[in-house]
Amino acid sequence: MNSLDGYRPRAAWTMTLMLTALALINFLDKIVLGMVAVPLMRDLNLSPAQFGVVAGSFFWLFAVSTVLVGFLANRIQTRWLLLAMGVMWALLQIPQALFSSMTAFILSRVVLGAAEGPFYPVSVHALYKWFPDEKRNMPVALLNQGAMVGLLLAGLLIPVITHHWGWRTNFVLLGVVGALWSVLWLCLGREGNLARRPRGHASADAPPQNVPYRRLLSNSTVLSVFMLGFAGYWMLGANMTWLMSYLEKALGFSGITSGRCFALVIATAAPFSLGLSWLSQRMLTRGASSRSARVRLLCIAFAVSACLYLALMLPGLGPVQKVAVFAVAGALPAVCFALAPAVLSEVVPDGQRGALIGIHTALASTGAAIAPMLIGRIVQAYGSTSAHAYELGFATSAVMLMVAALVALRWLHPDRTPRASSEPVAPSAA
Template sequence: MRWVVLLLLFLGQIINFADKSIVGLAAVPIMKEFDLSNVQWGLVGSSYYWLYPVTGIVGAAWADRIGAKKMLGILMLTWAVLQFGVLGITGLALLVAYRVMLGAFEGPFSPIAYSHANNWFPPKQRAFANSVVVSGATVGAMVVAPLLVAAISIFGWRWAFAFLGIASLIWFTLIQITSERPRDLEEKQSVAKKKLEKLNLKSFLILLSSPSALFTTLAYFSTYIFVVWISVWMPVYLVKVIKMSSVEMGYAVAGIGIVSVVVYVAISMISDSLFKRNQSWRISRVYVVGGSMIAGALLMASVIVFQNPVWVVAAMCLAKGLTYAILPIGPTIVIHLMPERGSLMTSILTSSGNIAGIVGPMLTGFVIDLAGDNTALGFNQSILFMGVMIMLFSILFSIYVKPDRTNTAAISPSGKIMDV
């Protein structure tokens, strides 16, 4: 059953990120139909994240109480309604409203999915399990890009969105065949519910400000700047700067997605193998992720110098795969800090990272417009900014995140954080 659950979480992430990325793939026809400027399009991209961080935390916290399976089903049904609602969009205001609502109800999915996978798999397999969930995001955002581009060109962008609503309904039906958790975790879940009543807000905030939680969150945040850029701006970058056709762009996006999945799944498996061998969080999780992110930042920055289409695609394949290592492994680190609040801890990580989604698209649009007719310069500046940020926070992550020393998950009834 654990593999059935993992497959469904993988498919759910495909739908989740297809919902996110289709707006970027449909950017040209949407901007043309509604006569949108780069700044207005940046507004459309960022609006998805206006409520995303808040609802991500609230929804995940609620999932800790009512169960992940039930909460995930509720989210999927809501996505379906919103995607069918796209058929009625007639202008910028409704487009922004749709994106705000979609982001609000998609915010909780990833943290709940990571926590759900964490419950179904043992520690030595959790990085791999989460990498499979994350790979669903890449498949949804990039690998299915040619299919989405074809649907947009054949049926129009509105009906392409509606097809994703149908996929949401199918997923909701399939999740009903699974159980909430493995039977051997029933007793542990009962204990966890008791611990939920003892959570002290002051101690919880102290936990969040600890170096392990803080710098894991910052590393995740820096990578998510890149995540959002890939979703909203990379299709435009490949067409306008690298001079690819729409078809070439679709295949390039798919190729980047496929290779990057192989890279970060391999990194996750290496991390799991090291953890199984030495049980060291710092060696197997922190150093592996930090080193990967540093290498990815360097490759990302290289496309500013070498803009040959073949190199750009190759560098983006590796940069995406290497920097994305924090996405599956970061949740395992923060859940380790407080296991009984797995969904809440992961939601804070992902929602804090998704704050990047609020400012990233609009900032990129502003930078591109500042460059005037030199669109390539604007995109290069945005890429350099992302590379420097990822490099900085990955170094801080490698230095200060030390999950082995203290498991700050144990919070006493009096509110004190106890070493374990």
């Protein structure tokens, strides 16, 4: 039986499009706070440091819920977990449109973060049930483009909505959109039927091979993937929280122009992420090792991005030039969100994949929790209208990206890991 047995392209790509739409909603939920930062801080009388705490609070229970639901994903069909998430997201938007105190807003964001945390690992686990290993880069890359489109729409629409109807209206609209997706998923959502067959077993009904979690979590390849994810989420949290303020308060763009610049930065990520994911998948189909097609490609993207973030502090760059540099710097590392889970899937048994991708996302997302708070302190210390203050904050992303690239080059070797294999794929009942 070859790796394409049980593979149904039409159904697989239909589910991919549905989950891409959910990713769009997910990132609208995440970015909306950063997009309304200026009027929200004014209305709630928040300092930059206080706003950093509010923004980071989204991730306080993000990791815990991600791990817990990751383990549930090994036992419960992903379509039901995803439906529960969609409904909860929709309901949790409404309190954010009503609360006015910092404490109440933090509580609302903490609960929403717990509800949204498991989305990515559960979605990737769901997609891997539809696609064999050699075809997994592109669907996950497309899933990530849902996030990019969400950020793009945020840049174009949220400033306009805020200008005409106030910043609270954005949360009401997000609740309506989430409810509509949930109804559609209830009607169309299905579970994939691909599972990797262990070597040496003649039957697809053979019991799955499990590896002790202490062995998986001490593996250098797994730990290196975690580090890559941490750096990627650090950059993502920093950009989502502080880019809009940087454009508006430091570079001097108007609110609507800042939104358009934000959309341009996000739009730049799409061709880079899809193009690098396609290149990686093409290299794999031509016989390249995962070390070359996935790991080295990621490391190059991270290193170049780090250099560009540092270049923002070079003298002589005008506001438009800084936007262009920032766009490419933020675009290159985005491929990590497609390739890192694929590397994990090579070395983790199918029956434990949901949990490991959940643990990966949980640990990685702590970067997105820490970065907004640290940058908030840097901005407050050096002045919230100073471009240099924000650029010092974004330089922390450069440090994280470079460290992660060096760690991966040294210790990330999926082809040497005992679980790395070319085990064939067989239909499963799940």
